[in-house]
Amino acid sequence: xxxxxxxxxxxxxxxxxxxxxxxxxxxxxxxxxxxxxxxxxxxxxxxxxxxxxxxxxxxxxxxxxxxxxxxxxxxxxxxxxxxxxxxxxxxxxxxxxxxxxxxxxxxxxxxxxxxxxxxxxxxxxxxxxxxxxxxxxxxxxxxxxxxxxxxxxxxxxxxxxxxxxxxxxxxxxxxxxxxxxxxxxxxxxxxxxxxxxxxxxxxxxxxxxxxxxxxxxxxxxxxxxxxxxxxxxxxxxxxxxxxxxxxxxxxxxxxxxxxxxxxxxxxxxxxxxxxxxxxxxxxxxxxxxxxxxxxxxxxxxxxxxxxxxxxxxxxxxxxxxxxxxxxxxxxxxxxxxxxxxxxxxxxxxxxxxxxxxxxxxxxxxxxxxxxxxxxxxxxxxxxxxxxxxxxxxxxxxxxxxxxx
Amino acid sequence: xxxxxxxxxxxxxxxxxxxxxxxxxxxxxxxxxxxxxxxxxxxxxxxxxxxxxxxxxxxxxxxxxxxxxxxxxxxxxxxxxxxxxxxxxxxxxxxxxxxxxxxxxxxxxxxxxxxxxxxxxxxxxxxxxxxxxxx
Ligand SMILES: Cc1ncc(COP(=O)(O)O)c(C=O)c1O
Numbered sequence: 001x002x003x004x005x006x007x008x009x010x011x012x013x014x015x016x017x018x019x020x021x022x023x024x025x026x027x028x029x030x031x032x033x034x035x036x037x038x039x040x041x042x043x044x045x046x047x048x049x050x051x052x053x054x055x056x057x058x059x060x061x062x063x064x065x066x067x068x069x070x071x072x073x074x075x076x077x078x079x080x081x082x083x084x085x086x087x088x089x090x091x092x093x094x095x096x097x098x099x100x101x102x103x104x105x106x107x108x109x110x111x112x113x114x115x116x117x118x119x120x121x122x123x124x125x126x127x128x129x130x131x132x133x134x135x136x137x138x139x140x141x142x143x144x145x146x147x148x149x150x151x152x153x154x155x156x157x158x159x160x161x162x163x164x165x166x167x168x169x170x171x172x173x174x175x176x177x178x179x180x181x182x183x184x185x186x187x188x189x190x191x192x193x194x195x196x197x198x199x200x201x202x203x204x205x206x207x208x209x210x211x212x213x214x215x216x217x218x219x220x221x222x223x224x225x226x227x228x229x230x231x232x233x234x235x236x237x238x239x240x241x242x243x244x245x246x247x248x249x250x251x252x253x254x255x256x257x258x259x260x261x262x263x264x265x266x267x268x269x270x271x272x273x274x275x276x277x278x279x280x281x282x283x284x285x286x287x288x289x290x291x292x293x294x295x296x297x298x299x300x301x302x303x304x305x306x307x308x309x310x311x312x313x314x315x316x317x318x319x320x321x322x323x324x325x326x327x328x329x330x331x332x333x334x335x336x337x338x339x340x341x342x343x344x345x346x347x348x349x350x351x352x353x354x355x356x357x358x359x360x361x362x363x364x365x366x367x368x369x370x371x372x373x374x375x376x377x378x379x380x381x382x383x384x385x386x387x388x389x390x391x392x393x394x395x396x397x398x399x400x401x402x403x404x
Numbered sequence: 405x406x407x408x409x410x411x412x413x414x415x416x417x418x419x420x421x422x423x424x425x426x427x428x429x430x431x432x433x434x435x436x437x438x439x440x441x442x443x444x445x446x447x448x449x450x451x452x453x454x455x456x457x458x459x460x461x462x463x464x465x466x467x468x469x470x471x472x473x474x475x476x477x478x479x480x481x482x483x484x485x486x487x488x489x490x491x492x493x494x495x496x497x498x499x500x501x502x503x504x505x506x507x508x509x510x511x512x513x514x515x516x517x518x519x520x521x522x523x524x525x526x527x528x529x530x531x532x533x534x535x536x537x538x539x
Contacts, residue, residue: 347439385446385464401438
């Protein structure tokens with residue numbers, strides 16, 4: 001077992017060596033521009049891109065023609081939301097999203113708000129799930145788009161995507177889903193789920209960074225987008241720019257590997273994740289799982305160790321790469337807005353750790369991490385005045401704190 | 405974030421962790437911060453009533469590594485000082501000693517607040533006791 005241990009697969013994933021192997025020729029000898037229509041260099045590049053497009057489409061039950069290549073999911077989300085907002089401006093100006101979305105969605109919506117669009121940010125239940133009734137009631141005759149993520153990047157909670165898709169179709173509203181954390185990990189099918197637009201990122205499924213895709217439905221309905229990047233008219237005019245051929249080949253190969261290995265891999269990861277959870281819960285009191293375990297990615301565990309601050313915990317497990325919702329670990333010095341949206345309280349957010357397991361996680365690593373976390377939590381609780389008060393029976397919610 | 409060696413040392417080997425009887429007339433207790441803000445420090449001093457010198461200091465802290473280090477260092481600084489010398493301790497001494505980066509200065513401020521709160525608590529207690537004796 002090598003240290004440090006990487007257990008932050010929601011942040012990014014390593015490139016699978018098989019993916020690198022598929023990319024190598026396109027980083028070296030096969031360097032053609034996929035848009036060069038008049039020589040062999042261009043043809044072989046184009047052929048590789050079309051193969052990849054098919055690999056990406058197959059993973060989500062789409063057609064290759066419905067895949068628009070982007071630089072990543074941030075761009076995909078921007079293109080989907082802004083592209084729909086602009087294209088369908090005459091039909092309406094209302095967009096519905098949720099409080100726990102990724103910033104690439106939230107900040108895109110905030111910008112549209114400045115341009116006169118109306119955005120509904122749905123709150124979530126304590127489970128992390130949106131309330132379907134609330135979604136239904138939020139739809140007006142001005143609603144043009146619902147953008148709700150497939151699975152959350154912090155708590156791994158999977159939204160009722162199929163129900164959302166069904167409702168959107170019923171109401172004649174387009175449905176975009178940021179499926180970055182779900183695609184390649186759990187079965188995703190744009191037809192069965194009535195998804196109109198779907199964002200994918202290469203580096204979250206063992207492909208390269210800087211490449212992603214947006215699925216744009218072509219039939220019933222045919223979704224149109226206003227391009228956000230103008231130029232040579234690539235990607236059927238929806239996204240100009242010379243194609244990143246090696247990146248696209250990598251994304252395609254990564255999708256194919258995920259498709260082939262998902263069934264066994266998700267079972268393996270769920271078993272490891274459940275083992276990690278069981279070990280922590282057995283050895284420690286006052287641990288809380290953030291978000292429901294009922295509808296969740298198999299490789300995610302987001303857990304709060306009450307009375308222990310997240311950054312100090314990360315400091316103690318410095319040979320394990322995980323992340324925390326604690327303010328001290330974020331650039332904004334605010335605790336995780338996702339955990340706050342669950343209504344758990346800032347203290348729980350400050351005490352949270354996100355474990356993200358993945359393709360190269362071993363059982364030995366899980367055992368090591370569990371042991372390490374347990375011993376550091378125990379050490380920090382010995383230091384914690386809150387744990388001492390809790391043990392003395394003090395109700396911490398009734399204490400007059402001197403907030404600063 | 406990279407931590408200074410001194411912060412790491414206090415984090416790994418915190419000095420003077422523990423609690424003293426807060427009902428002891430010679431013990432002053434200060435508790436500052438709030439769980440929602442991500443840090444709470446409890447700092448206690450035990451004062452020799454005849455000399456006015458702090459003979460013991462203990463802490464418990466919920467917070468990041470820098471908060472733990474700041475309070476651990478504070479207990480070391482307190483021991484052997486008179487009550488008035490203790491009140492003169494400035495957070496900048498903690499910042500310098502631990503080489504805290506700007507985003508962690510609030511940890512040292514909190515430690516200074518904890519010192520002041522503990523000493524004030526001790527002084528209030530002795531004042532009350534003297535008042536009781538005088539009556
Ligand atoms: C849910 C979600 N959406 C969007 C993104 C952004 O993806 P990218 O890094 O490809 O721009 C991420 C990754 O941070 C994510 O987790």
